[in-house]
Amino acid sequence: MDVKTQHTAAVGAVSPAKAAEVAALERCPIMGSYGAPSVMFVKGQGSRLWDSFGRQYLDFLSGLAVTSLGHAHPQVAQAIAEQAAKLSHVSNLFATEHNGDVALAIDRLLGGGGQVFFCNSGAEANEAAIKLARRWAGHGRFGVICAFRSFHGRTLATLRATGQPEKHEPFVPLPEGFRHVPYGDLEELERAADETTAAVLLEPILGEGGVLEPPAGFLQAVREFCDERQLLLIFDEVQTGFARTGNWFAHQYDGVQPDVVTMAKALGNGMPIGACWARAEVAAAFRPGDHATTFGGQPLATAAAKAVLAVMEEMDAPAVARQKGALLRDKLESFEAVSQVRGRGLLLASELSPEALCEGKITAAQVAARCLQAGQEGSGQDKAGQGRVGQNGTSEERLGLVVNAVTPTAIRWAPPLVVSEDEITQAVELFQTALKVEQELAAASPASPSGPASPGQSN
Numbered sequence: 001m002d003v004k005t006q007h008t009a010a011v012g013a014v015s016p017a018k019a020a021e022v023a024a025l026e027r028c029p030i031m032g033s034y035g036a037p038s039v040m041f042v043k044g045q046g047s048r049l050w051d052s053f054g055r056q057y058l059d060f061l062s063g064l065a066v067t068s069l070g071h072a073h074p075q076v077a078q079a080i081a082e083q084a085a086k087l088s089h090v091s092n093l094f095a096t097e098h099n100g101d102v103a104l105a106i107d108r109l110l111g112g113g114g115q116v117f118f119c120n121s122g123a124e125a126n127e128a129a130i131k132l133a134r135r136w137a138g139h140g141r142f143g144v145i146c147a148f149r150s151f152h153g154r155t156l157a158t159l160r161a162t163g164q165p166e167k168h169e170p171f172v173p174l175p176e177g178f179r180h181v182p183y184g185d186l187e188e189l190e191r192a193a194d195e196t197t198a199a200v201l202l203e204p205i206l207g208e209g210g211v212l213e214p215p216a217g218f219l220q221a222v223r224e225f226c227d228e229r230q231l232l233l234i235f236d237e238v239q240t241g242f243a244r245t246g247n248w249f250a251h252q253y254d255g256v257q258p259d260v261v262t263m264a265k266a267l268g269n270g271m272p273i274g275a276c277w278a279r280a281e282v283a284a285a286f287r288p289g290d291h292a293t294t295f296g297g298q299p300l301a302t303a304a305a306k307a308v309l310a311v312m313e314e315m316d317a318p319a320v321a322r323q324k325g326a327l328l329r330d331k332l333e334s335f336e337a338v339s340q341v342r343g344r345g346l347l348l349a350s351e352l353s354p355e356a357l358c359e360g361k362i363t364a365a366q367v368a369a370r371c372l373q374a375g376q377e378g379s380g381q382d383k384a385g386q387g388r389v390g391q392n393g394t395s396e397e398r399l400g401l402v403v404n405a406v407t408p409t410a411i412r413w414a415p416p417l418v419v420s421e422d423e424i425t426q427a428v429e430l431f432q433t434a435l436k437v438e439q440e441l442a443a444a445s446p447a448s449p450s451g452p453a454s455p456g457q458s459n
């Protein structure tokens with residue numbers, strides 16, 4: 001059931017204010033590029049979310065690996081509020097208070113010796129990296145080698161860099177100069193390079209591609225190849241950066257020193273901010289006027305980022321992600337329906353076995369949607385109301401779970417680093433129950449892969 005239908009179904013039971021909300025929602029002139037949402041969230045606290053009906057959810061998606069410090073983190077919220085009351089924007093024609101501190105912190109976490117360009121999103125960070133690579137390499141060297149199954153963004157160049165040809169097709173012609181090779185295949189990567197190549201662009205863990213780690217030694221070997229051929233090595237850490245995988249940056253597991261690193265998501269804990277870091281000699285290729293953005297590094301975003309980095313350093317965020325990730329992994333691995341757990345720290349994917357998915361009758365997206373629905377009292381199907389009921393047995397305490405299907409057979413787990421051990425236990429229980437409900441429904445209607453609307457599409 002989409003959010004409009006759900007509101008409409010529930011409208012008789014809610015206040016006039018809610019009825020007005022329904023009416024407003026139905027008039028919304030929002031483009032259909034995301035599909036119909038099934039829930040409207042209005043409040044968050046730590047690992048919890050509340051929808052517009054007051055129903056509660058455990059958030060194990062963190063807005064696609066963004067709110068790593070949880071919702072409404074007090075220090076981050078305070079930094080944003082104070083900055084909003086002081087100065088929110090002047091443009092990059094002028095210096096502002098925090099971007100030097102944030103740039104210094106990013107540079108320190110990456111080992112030093114670099115410079116930072118601020119922008120507003122992951123795609124923009126990658127656009128900056130691609131332009132920088134072309135500027136650095138000079139005319140005639142513009143090529144970028146990327147991986148199949150990668151995801152780098154939705155702007156024209158980053159879409160072209162994204163290794164999912166089916167996403168390109170409706171938008172051709174796309175910018176030239178991008179080649180794709182299987183992730184982890186060094187020989188193919190070497191073959192793809194020629195005199196026009198400027199850079200190799202890789203995610204140190206394929207996030208949207210299914211949370212796939214690089215084969216041992218691959219990133220190191222790519223580094224050596226880039227050195228031999230004088231190519232830039234760019235790591236896209238938009239999803240993996242800032243402790244999520246149990247290191248400040250996921251490439252640090254491999255002990256490889258990149259030339260350029262892009263980042264976004266967790267840096268602002270929800271405030272839109274991205275960044276492209278480059279070794280100083282590479283960064284020097286950009287001259288005044290080569291690249292710019294009106295909002296990049298504006299004070300609200302950098303105030304949030306400064307607070308995020310301070311909190312993360314204080315709590316030793318990489319250690320927290322490793323410790324809680326190990327617990328979540330253990331729980332998922334001990335569930336017999338899960339055939340494999342991939343990823344690192346608190347960026348994991350649980351692959352559901354063919355038997356668990358009733359040999360293709362169920363998809364991971366349906367399981368994710370069922371997890372979400374677990375919190376939705378009165379959602380229309382008795383079996384779907386399997387959410388946890390609180391101690392006093394009230395429906396208000398039913399708990400849903402926000403996760404998403406990163407592939408048709410795998411669920412992605414990216415809870416905030418502030419998640420508690422009890423919440424990890426609850427989330428895995430909710431997942432198990434949701435899968436069981438889907439299996440029972442599939443058994444009852446053998447012909448049709450049925451289920452609630454899917455929150456599987458992420459990017």
Ligand SMILES: Cc1ncc(COP(=O)(O)O)c(C=O)c1O
Binds near residue numbers: 121122123
């Ligand atoms: C690895 C990676 N790069 C780039 C992007 C694009 O980021 P944004 O959606 O902020 O443009 C994403 C988004 O999921 C991502 O996971």
